[in-house]
Amino acid sequence: MTSQAASFDEAVATLLTPGGLxxxxxxxxxxxxxGPGIDYADLYFQRTWQxxxxxxxxxxxxASYNIDGGVGVRAMAGExxxxxxxxxxxxxxxAETGRTASGIVRSGATLTQAPRIQVSGEPRYAGxxxxxxxxxxxxxxxxxxxxxxxxxxxxxxxxxxxxxxxxYEVVLVSASDGTVAADVRPLVRLNVSVxxxxxxxxxRGSAGGxxxxxxxxxxxxxxxxxxxxxxxxxxxxNLEATDAPAGQMPVVLGAGWPGILLHEAVGHGLEGDFNRxxxxxxxxxxxxRVASPGVTVVDDGTLMDRRGSMSVDDEGTPSQCTxxxxxxxxxxxxxxxxxxxxxxxxxxxxARRESFAHMPMPRMTNTYMRAGMDYPQDIIKSVSRGLYAVxxxxxxxxxxxxxxxxxxxxxxxxxxxxxxxxxxGATLIGNGPEAMGQVSMIGHDMELDTGIGVCxxxxxxxxxxxxxxxxxxxxxxVGGTQS
Amino acid sequence: MTQAFxxxxxxxxxxxxxxxxxxxxxxxxxxxCEVGASVDQGTGVSVREGDVESVELSRDQGIxxxxxxxxxxxxxxxxxxxxxxxxxxxxxxxxxxxxxxxxPASGLADAELMATELPDLDVHHPWALDTDKAIELALACxxxxxxxxxxxxxxxxxxxxxEGVRVYANSxxxxxxxxxxxxxxxxxxxxxxxxxxxxxxDYTSARDPRAxxxxxxxGRSAAExxxxxxxxxxxxxxxxxxxxxxxxxxxxxxxxxxxxxxxAIYRDASFLCGRLGETLFPEWFSLAEQPxxxxxxxxxxxxxxxxxxxxxRFIEQGRLASYMLSAYSARRxxxxxxxxxxxxxxxxxxxxxxxREALLSKMDRxxxxxxxxxxxxxxxxxxxxxxxxxxxxxxxxxxxPVEEFTIAGNLAGMFQGLVGLGDDIDTRGSIxxxxxxxxxxxxxxx
Numbered sequence: 001m002t003s004q005a006a007s008f009d010e011a012v013a014t015l016l017t018p019g020g021l022x023x024x025x026x027x028x029x030x031x032x033x034x035g036p037g038i039d040y041a042d043l044y045f046q047r048t049w050q051x052x053x054x055x056x057x058x059x060x061x062x063a064s065y066n067i068d069g070g071v072g073v074r075a076m077a078g079e080x081x082x083x084x085x086x087x088x089x090x091x092x093x094x095a096e097t098g099r100t101a102s103g104i105v106r107s108g109a110t111l112t113q114a115p116r117i118q119v120s121g122e123p124r125y126a127g128x129x130x131x132x133x134x135x136x137x138x139x140x141x142x143x144x145x146x147x148x149x150x151x152x153x154x155x156x157x158x159x160x161x162x163x164x165x166x167x168y169e170v171v172l173v174s175a176s177d178g179t180v181a182a183d184v185r186p187l188v189r190l191n192v193s194v195x196x197x198x199x200x201x202x203x204r205g206s207a208g209g210x211x212x213x214x215x216x217x218x219x220x221x222x223x224x225x226x227x228x229x230x231x232x233x234x235x236x237x238n239l240e241a242t243d244a245p246a247g248q249m250p251v252v253l254g255a256g257w258p259g260i261l262l263h264e265a266v267g268h269g270l271e272g273d274f275n276r277x278x279x280x281x282x283x284x285x286x287x288x289r290v291a292s293p294g295v296t297v298v299d300d301g302t303l304m305d306r307r308g309s310m311s312v313d314d315e316g317t318p319s320q321c322t323x324x325x326x327x328x329x330x331x332x333x334x335x336x337x338x339x340x341x342x343x344x345x346x347x348x349x350x351a352r353r354e355s356f357a358h359m360p361m362p363r364m365t366n367t368y369m370r371a372g373m374d375y376p377q378d379i380i381k382s383v384s385r386g387l388y389a390v391x392x393x394x395x396x397x398x399x400x401x402x403x404x405x406x407x408x409x410x411x412x413x414x415x416x417x418x419x420x421x422x423x424x425g426a427t428l429i430g431n432g433p434e435a436m437g438q439v440s441m442i443g444h445d446m447e448l449d450t451g452i453g454v455c456x457x458x459x460x461x462x463x464x465x466x467x468x469x470x471x472x473x474x475x476x477x478v479g480g481t482q483s
Numbered sequence: 484m485t486q487a488f489x490x491x492x493x494x495x496x497x498x499x500x501x502x503x504x505x506x507x508x509x510x511x512x513x514x515x516c517e518v519g520a521s522v523d524q525g526t527g528v529s530v531r532e533g534d535v536e537s538v539e540l541s542r543d544q545g546i547x548x549x550x551x552x553x554x555x556x557x558x559x560x561x562x563x564x565x566x567x568x569x570x571x572x573x574x575x576x577x578x579x580x581x582x583x584x585x586x587p588a589s590g591l592a593d594a595e596l597m598a599t600e601l602p603d604l605d606v607h608h609p610w611a612l613d614t615d616k617a618i619e620l621a622l623a624c625x626x627x628x629x630x631x632x633x634x635x636x637x638x639x640x641x642x643x644x645x646e647g648v649r650v651y652a653n654s655x656x657x658x659x660x661x662x663x664x665x666x667x668x669x670x671x672x673x674x675x676x677x678x679x680x681x682x683x684x685d686y687t688s689a690r691d692p693r694a695x696x697x698x699x700x701x702g703r704s705a706a707e708x709x710x711x712x713x714x715x716x717x718x719x720x721x722x723x724x725x726x727x728x729x730x731x732x733x734x735x736x737x738x739x740x741x742x743x744x745x746x747a748i749y750r751d752a753s754f755l756c757g758r759l760g761e762t763l764f765p766e767w768f769s770l771a772e773q774p775x776x777x778x779x780x781x782x783x784x785x786x787x788x789x790x791x792x793x794x795x796r797f798i799e800q801g802r803l804a805s806y807m808l809s810a811y812s813a814r815r816x817x818x819x820x821x822x823x824x825x826x827x828x829x830x831x832x833x834x835x836x837x838x839r840e841a842l843l844s845k846m847d848r849x850x851x852x853x854x855x856x857x858x859x860x861x862x863x864x865x866x867x868x869x870x871x872x873x874x875x876x877x878x879x880x881x882x883x884p885v886e887e888f889t890i891a892g893n894l895a896g897m898f899q900g901l902v903g904l905g906d907d908i909d910t911r912g913s914i915x916x917x918x919x920x921x922x923x924x925x926x927x928x929x
């Protein structure tokens with residue numbers, strides 16, 4: 001494991017040194033941002049190297065490489081934030097962006113910045129460049145393997161596309177409260193998508209995964225083969241699927257990725273900004289029952305090598321495991337420094353931003369429900385007529401009314417306690433607090449997803465994880481076509 | 484807080500960067516090359532509950548290079564536009580191209596298709612707006628909304644104003660550049676009664692700031708939309724006619740265009756594969772693209788391949804008349820490009836239009852949908868199932884708000900089942916459409 005000290009040295013060498021800056025330069029930069037009336041300022045330096053390989057028709061036809069970087073400067077006064085950024089990292093850019101950001105207020109006392117304290121969280125992944133360590137030939141070979149496996153799996157497979165991507169990201173945060181922290185964040189992912197055509201019907205299946213580790217691990221773990229087979233399996237299931245039912249019925253959600261339910265139904269509604277502003281259906285409800293007994297939901301940025309994990313967040317706060325709902329009772333919100341301060345709470349390591357060119361907000365990391373006591377087979381047996389959904393596309397929530405949706409990409413009917421026919425993807429709709437009160441059985445089979453989630457909020461995308469055990473909701477609305 | 488932006492000077496800089504990259508690629512042995520470069524600058528302010536919440540100044544630039552070594556292709560990009568960076572981007576694109584496989588369809592669009600008519604389409608209207616004025620407009624918008632009885636609070640009003648330049652050049656000697664601007668003002672409000680909280684919003688957006696709606700009017704209309712939603716009930720499960728509000732109808736056209744994009748067709752990933760020439764819509768319905776509209780939201784004389792854009796007709800009297808193709812997807816399908824690299828530009832419906840009242844009366848009993856949630860649209864099969872909110876209609880009259888239900892069907896069936904189009908056209912985006920009335924979909928509610 002790379003030490004945090006090594007990550008810090010690497011961040012200084014990568015981000016500051018090339019533009020002629022050192023740690024003293026950070027103090028000068030912050031002074032520009034700490035204009036009259038400003039009570040908090042921070043500088044966020046970032047550089048990313050991103051690589052993408054795409055296979056189609058058995059050949060890698062697209063390969064791309066992207067380098068991005070710059071510095072984002074925030075200056076805050078109470079609830080007000082001024083923000084500016086630059087693609088250049090040097091003393092002039094810091095002076096210009098700092099003065100611009102601090103223009104949000106023009107009068108008041110000038111704050112003295114606190115002495116620098118290097119914050120280092122426990123490393124949650126190795127601070128390495130995930131792109132190196134696997135040759136271009138090996139990357140191409142991995143995608144070609146996925147193609148061969150998928151095509152060999154079934155004659156109805158007509159198209160295979162596979163993609164491999166990796167990001168090497170180095171960040172450094174320096175804030176007027178004295179915080180200075182760095183993080184080196186690898187992120188890789190492999191995806192396989194297939195089209196199967198049979199008897200005039202056409203269906204898609206897809207699978208993928210990854211995390212914060214070297215690309216070579218994707219090869220060593222043989223995921224190209226696993227995901228190729230899984231994508232074909234899903235497409236074949238969907239080729240046999242009939243129309244989904246419409247109306248209210250019991251719904252059983254499989255373990256793992258269906259945890260997107262928690263992300264939409266409760267996660268967003270528990271982000272600090274919405275609760276400070278009172279715009280969330282969960283606002284002011286700490287200590288109240290918001291879910292069935294037995295339901296415990298956490299947001300955990302500390303999970304080793306996970307897609308949603310961070311050693312320190314984008315404000316330099318070490319990541320942590322925050323219990324959001326404990327045994328059905330609302331216990332906490334996810335916070336960044338601004339919202340924590342304004343609500344008189346502590347930051348929870350949930351400040352995240354898409355890049356230096358975006359302002360941080362409270363965001364989820366890895367959000368999951370802890371395991372219960374029920375056997376998955378007993379959960380299925382308990383349903384006389386309902387839906388069993390095991391894979392999903394995307395979801396969305398209106399945090400004010402609490403209404404959420406998520407769309408199944410693989411689902412089955414449950415009839416007389418048995419899983420029967422596959423049904424076409426249906427959208428499920430519910431109300432967050434009400435749906436969590438419908439949870440009546442919780443499996444012992446808690447699983448995290450394979451590492452594919454992207455969460456969008458106010459136009460900013462960040463990688464996240466979800467997870468849950470097999471779960472029964474007594475009643476949810478299923479949006480099929482068979483009424 | 485203002486920043487100077489000289490669009491003409493920036494355009495010259497970008498054109499010179501693009502030429503530099505092309506020349507470098509040629510010297511380093513690329514057989515062909517294309518370059519995209521852009522600079523965008525903007526101001527965004529947001530206010531909430533009568534005070535400033537944030538002021539954001541943005542300036543983004545980027546350069547993207549694609550090189551061809553024979554039939555192999557490699558791409559690289561960066562936000563660092565220094566000479567040293569341009570050199571490393573070109574080198575990286577060439578390095579990575581040597582690892583890709585040969586693709587017979589790969590390469591630039593044919594040289595004779597390059598755009599030669601490059602008129603000014605009047606899409607650049609910078610706004611000399613200082614931060615104080617921007618804040619004042621956003622505050623006026625929010626205040627008008629908050630003044631409406633029943634509005635509990637505001638989740639903020641935002642004003643954003645931006646302009647930019649983009650350049651596309653390739654080794655055929657083509658170089659096209661365009662300056663553009665976009666300004667918008669939006670307001671998001673919250674209302675509350677015994678039934679709970681509801682939010683809704685309204686916005687105005689235009690290339691020319693003079694075309695923006697009055698801020699107070701935007702705030703009042705956001706308030707009206709929010710208040711109408713209070714007390715929503717769940718509609719009954721069953722099969723009913725569904726009317727899509729104009730703000731959502733453009734999304735249906737978007738789904739159609741995604742399904743007839745060349746990339747989806749050659750990948751076998753569209754429910755419209757092999758259906759060219761077939762009847763998809765009623766015969767009174769046609770869909771045209773007008774990329775050279777003066778002042779249009781998506782106007783451009785050249786596409787993402789440098790090809791001269793043209794007036795396409797995708798649906799002609801109900802028939803699927805053309806796929807939407809780039810040079811690459813056209814080669815894959817053995818067809819000609821339709822100059823749609825980068826998508827469709829300014830879509831317009833040609834059909835008889837009816838008033839909203841006439842459409843509601845034609846519907847008689849069903850659901851008027853004003854909001855959709857989630858991504859439940861499968862372009863491979865056309866299956867459609869999305870969360871919705873709107874109003875219940877009886878005897879052609881709006882009765883009460885409805886929420887927490889889904890509408891489901893299949894896009895092919897929905898297009899065939901189109902029974903009327905409204906004259907209430909939403910002109911804010913690049914797709915202009917009024918309401919759509921679909922004869923029957925499945926509603927899943929209580």
